Amino acid sequence: MDREYKQWMANMKKKAAIEEGKTVIATVVDDSFWESVEELTSLCKPIISLLRLVDGTVPCVGKVYWKMYQIDNDIENAPTEEQKKLQLRKCINERWKMMHTQLHSAGFVLDPEFRLFLQHENEEVMSDFHAMVERTFKEDVQAQFKAIQQHATYRAGRLVLKTHGRSCSQRDDSIQMVACIWSSRA
Numbered sequence: 703m704d705r706e707y708k709q710w711m712a713n714m715k716k717k718a719a720i721e722e723g724k725t726v727i728a729t730v731v732d733d734s735f736w737e738s739v740e741e742l743t744s745l746c747k748p749i750i751s752l753l754r755l756v757d758g759t760v761p762c763v764g765k766v767y768w769k770m771y772q773i774d775n776d777i778e779n780a781p782t783e784e785q786k787k788l789q790l791r792k793c794i795n796e797r798w799k800m801m802h803t804q805l806h807s808a809g810f811v812l813d814p815e816f817r818l819f820l821q822h823e824n825e826e827v828m829s830d831f832h833a834m835v836e837r838t839f840k841e842d843v844q845a846q847f848k849a850i851q852q853h854a855t856y857r858a859g860r861l862v863l864k865t866h867g868r869s870c871s872q873r874d875d876s877i878q879m880v881a882c883i884w885s886s887r888a
Contacts, residue, residue, distance in 0.1 A: 741782055745777060748772055755769060764809030764810040764813030764816060765809075765815070767806040767810035768816060770794075770802075777791050778791065804831075804834050806830075807827045807831055807834075808830060808831045811831040822857065
């Protein structure tokens, strides 16, 4: 046994131990305790999902943007007291404001997983994407225009990939795009 545990048991009087045991039992069998555990678990699940994503090896800048949106949405729709939801959303949104960059928005726009989403309707996302294009091609307006035009073509599903003199039309399936690239290099 652990030395600290033995010392704690030696110092604890039998009557006090029985009372503490009753308190533990009362907590464990109390339905409201388990309801609060379930509530906390449901609120933390999307946050833990985001932490696992950023701790992994998958490129995830654009996915972080979407996960943060989902977290905020999940909290808003959670069956929790309004005061708790407001407090948690405020905490998470303040953290997001602190760490959010234009790169998150641009990653969200360019991530093939979200190609069919309506990012072009989100003013913040598109503004950040355009700012990243301008930053990438600082003094080359033609390159900026071409990048934005290529993105619009890609979103419309009319992307034509040209590699090594071959071209492949891409359908809605991003897997076919990868296969097309690899087959053109074979």
